[in-house]
Amino acid sequence: MKNPGFDDDDATIVMVRGVAASVLHPQRKTRRTGIFLAGAAVLSLLAIGGAWALFSRPAIIPINTETEAQIDATDPCHIQVSYFAPDPAIVVINFPTLLAQGLTLDRVAALTEKAGLPRNHVLDNAELRAAIASHGDTISSYYYGHDYPAASLAKFFQLAAQENIHLNPQERWLKGLITQLGWLKPGANGAIITLPTAGGPVTPEMRAVILHHEISHGAFFTTPAYRQYAVSFWYSLTAADRAAFTNFLGSQGYDTNNTMLMLNETQAYLIFTRDPRFFNANAVGMTQAEIDQLRAGFIAGMPNFWLTPMANAPLPATAAIPACSASS
Numbered sequence: 327m328k329n330p331g332f333d334d335d336d337a338t339i340v341m342v343r344g345v346a347a348s349v350l351h352p353q354r355k356t357r358r359t360g361i362f363l364a365g366a367a368v369l370s371l372l373a374i375g376g377a378w379a380l381f382s383r384p385a386i387i388p389i390n391t392e393t394e395a396q397i398d399a400t401d402p403c404h405i406q407v408s409y410f411a412p413d414p415a416i417v418v419i420n421f422p423t424l425l426a427q428g429l430t431l432d433r434v435a436a437l438t439e440k441a442g443l444p445r446n447h448v449l450d451n452a453e454l455r456a457a458i459a460s461h462g463d464t465i466s467s468y469y470y471g472h473d474y475p476a477a478s479l480a481k482f483f484q485l486a487a488q489e490n491i492h493l494n495p496q497e498r499w500l501k502g503l504i505t506q507l508g509w510l511k512p513g514a515n516g517a518i519i520t521l522p523t524a525g526g527p528v529t530p531e532m533r534a535v536i537l538h539h540e541i542s543h544g545a546f547f548t549t550p551a552y553r554q555y556a557v558s559f560w561y562s563l564t565a566a567d568r569a570a571f572t573n574f575l576g577s578q579g580y581d582t583n584n585t586m587l588m589l590n591e592t593q594a595y596l597i598f599t600r601d602p603r604f605f606n607a608n609a610v611g612m613t614q615a616e617i618d619q620l621r622a623g624f625i626a627g628m629p630n631f632w633l634t635p636m637a638n639a640p641l642p643a644t645a646a647i648p649a650c651s652a653s654s
């Protein structure tokens with residue numbers, strides 16, 4: 327999800343915690359002879375090997391289960407990963423800052439859906455910096471929330487390995503998470519959606535808007551009936567309406583050649599982003615009455631599942647006091 331038009335220039339580097347490696351030093355042993363002692367030595371080596379395997383394995387990332395209301399109410403100061411309660415195939419990552427989120431996912435965004443960039447080449451650091459700057463953005467402001475299906479993440483890490491791209495610590499943490507979820511395997515059904523903790527330019531209310539928007543993307547990726555519905559809605563629009571949404575999304579930096587991206591973002595903005603700072607009728611050159619009519623038509627035909635009531639439900643209450651006062 328694109329930021330609503332302002333940048334953040336804070337360059338504080340925030341490291342994502344989570345991966346630790348330990349090194350065991352083999353113990354020196356007195357030289358002895360005899361079958362028994364040889365056997366003991368073998369057992370000892372096996373034990374050391376086992377311990378090595380144990381300690382060299384990346385730390386398991388804890389994942390709890392949360393509803394939208396729980397996520398909005400907590401606003402944690404640290405990175406937090408949760409299965410989304412209504413659909414655990416959706417995994418929500420809360421980042422402590424926009425910068426931590428950007429360091430983890432901007433390179434994925436560049437590969438997957440940013441306009442004017444290659445769809446089959448992972449950018450190196452210099453290329454990524456140039457791509458972000460060319461949009462007048464910073465690492466923090468490239469997106470305010472991210473969403474990717476498992477297959478896009480698997481493709482990113484596969485291409486990055488083939489191209490020997492040096493991933494940063496945050497991206498390596500993400501690879502650990504995706505591996506832990508089993509999403510590097512072909513055919514995995516899942517999606518990540520992300521948001522930052524409130525702070526800097528992101529108010530608690532904006533954080534809730536970002537989450538609501540991203541949840542609809544999660545449903546789009548994991549629920550085929552909903553994805554199919556969004557496709558048919560797109561093609562039920564007039565060519566002029568499709569062009570209006572495409573122009574708006576192009577102005578936000580999305581790749582307008584990707585029709586699935588266009589119609590996925592259209593459902594997210596039109597139905598699940600009821601905040602004029604992020605989306606309004608004027609942004610697509612329509613009247614409020616026209617937008618209201620499109621919304622009502624979409625919602626009336628939606629397949630009936632957990633996302634459906636969220637189209638008109640008010641956003642849950644936000645945390646009274648943001649957990650983090652740190653800027654992004």
Ligand SMILES: [Zn+2]
Pocket residue numbers: 327328539543591594
């Ligand atoms: Zn979006």
